[in-house]
Amino acid sequence: MQSRRQKRLFSILLVIGLIAGAIGAMLFALSQNINLFYTPGQLVQGLGEGKIKPDVGQRLRLGGMVVPGSVKRDATSLKVSFDLTDDSGEIATVEFEGILPDLFREGQGIVAQGSLKSATVLAATEVLAKHDEEYMPPEVAEAMKGIRHVPPSQLKQSERSSANYGG
């Protein structure tokens, strides 16, 4: 019986070791892949109580409203740059090469993911705007409490209520 018990002890230790290793590896991988979310204001002033500013080269997500008139396209390639802002009034620039999402528009809230090129310039690998006009990423909505954003459907609703209601 002793050998049987030893066998069992061994297999239990093996399992615990494997689980611990797996969880450790998982948490390490997780910590490597966290992308913090910033708004332009947080990028300039720092995030949270510690006023932590991201380092140049760090991967992060930047969300805000596209400043009208700031979208500049390259004439011969798909390079594009635009500015984002939030209720702090600070401005950050996003540089991107590729096709912008269908719902990318000036005045729209978007999220760009990429790495920081300089203090307020993000080299984006991905630009996200949800496939829904009412969508505003919640982080963006929170950061832009000061700026009035009327979802298109509400706009339509109010137009409709004045004109189109039938009996």
Add this chain to the structure above:
Amino acid sequence: MIPELGQLTLTFAFALSLLLGVVPLVGSFTANERALLVAKPLAVGNFVFTLLAFIALCWAFYHDDFTVVNVATNSSSILPWYYKLTATWGSHEGSMLMWVMILAAWTALVAQFSKGLPLLMQGRILGIMGLINVGFIAFSLFMSNPFERSLPFYPVEGNDLNPLLQDFGMIIHPPLLYMGYVGFAVSFAFAIAALIGGKFDSTWARWARPWTLAAWMFLTLGIMLGSWWAYKELGWGGWWFWDPVENASFMPWLVGTALIHSLAVTEKRGTFKSWTVLLALGAFSLSLLGAFLVRSGVLVSVHSFAADPERGVFLLIFLLIVIGGSLLLYASRMHSVRSQARYELFSREVMLWGNNVFLLTATLVVLLGTLFPLVHKELGLGSISIGEPFFNQMFYYLNIPFALLLGLGPWVRWKQQKAAPLLKPLSMVAVFSLILALGTLAATQSVTANLALLGLLLGAWVGLSALLEIYQRLQQFGSLSKGIAKLQASHYGMTLAHIGFAVLVVGVAMTLTYSEERDVRMEIGDRVVLAGYEFELQDVYKLNGPNYGGEAAELDVRTVDGRYVTHLHAEKREYKIQRMVMTEAAVHARLSRDLYVSLGEALPGNAWAIRVYVKPFVRWIWLGGLLMSLGALIALLDKRYRRPTTAVEVRHA
């Protein structure tokens, strides 16, 4: 009128489900046969009334009844009729009603096909199903009423269906997915009924197996279709995004897969009992967690419905009751259960145990990656997102031992296996896998690609091993032809599903390695060469659809040596009512590769942004999923699941 009738029948269904959730369960404790017998008609009645309610909602959508808020916000009169019908389950309220209807359908099916079960067991299973019905019908009636009217002031035109949902995928993706999600409620009910009764013999596992397989089959199909739909509809050529809502459907799938394998051990060997029950509880709990994540608005994704905290609270409470209640029951009953069977370290039991370990680790990875951002935010540490590389990396490492084990598993006998007899066939499989993998890579002239080599190796290992194993098994019957007729359907199912997994692995590895993508600026007449194909933009013109406008691009594709391949037609639609822009990608699909073109925005200077992809082997991903569900279908048709349960003895196959 009709919507009111719908509401009324749903209320009837609610009453019936209440009775179903109470009477047979009480009857099972008081040994009241009449109370147990009433379960079946109640289950059928519950289904009939929820179906009527669902049809009433379909009717309202079909006839553009904009007095119903749900119709007004999710449909319009210019929508084609088939999308009007599918808009029924395009909204939160409508899809919840469909969920309820499918749950009632599963309940009625269990009532119909449970003749072999003892009456006591029948009553308990249906009673548990009834309680789950109560929860969801209550949610539909009180929290998300699909029949709500906006009288007397109603709009003359609806808000239209989200253009993303105006697609063939929408017609079948949600029903299949829900069939899968809700199907795990059956396994759950079986587990709870067994816990109440305190009897866990192999017959219990035999009853639960076909139901679990059916649910798993639907979930597999649903997830696969969702992936295919996203691929062609979202316009950036991805087939899996590790989106929180995808993850929410992937977790029950992983646990469900573990459950199928663990049920096999419980049925054949009578061990792993408490583990199997725990998995059955887990699969359904994760389905509920998925429903909560999608419908409460705590997570943001392309899939989520409009946020509504009240609904979230209801679902959260329901989730806690189900998980808490079942775990409490589990803890109070399970300590007395002891598995008697003995097995050695190298045995089928341990192999399947390994399968479960890897599948659950994968579940943990997905759960962690999905919920971590939520926790992080709630703790006030700021908003974060977990990057795709995390999931990809973890699944890469998990998949290697998993696939190696999978190739080995079916060869290993129950109880005990000597290593020597397996050496010859398995080394043969290993050698041929190596030849096949290297051969394929040599044919595509790129032997250096590590991921592709690994994927091909693992895929060939799993696939060849499954084929050789079934070939040997067939020969054991004397002759091949005799074997083909005699071998159990479940064995064919297993082999097919494993080959499906192999195909999937090859597809993923090849697509990830060899996909080529380019975003280019093109004027009419411009050409772009990618992966040996030349795309020429011939024309871009205005579109005029029934409820959309926009632009369409025409492209010709030739190989670089000038042979004509195909013509592609990509669209960028602007839906008039919702003012949304949608990309309709043009795809030319072959087993070995997809050509994929999507039209981007118009650029200054009469040019367009165009995205061109060549994606080798991407079809294999969905083909693999299809084979897996087909395997499940064949396995669940196995004759032994329809044998009367009086024949309790279990054949050791």
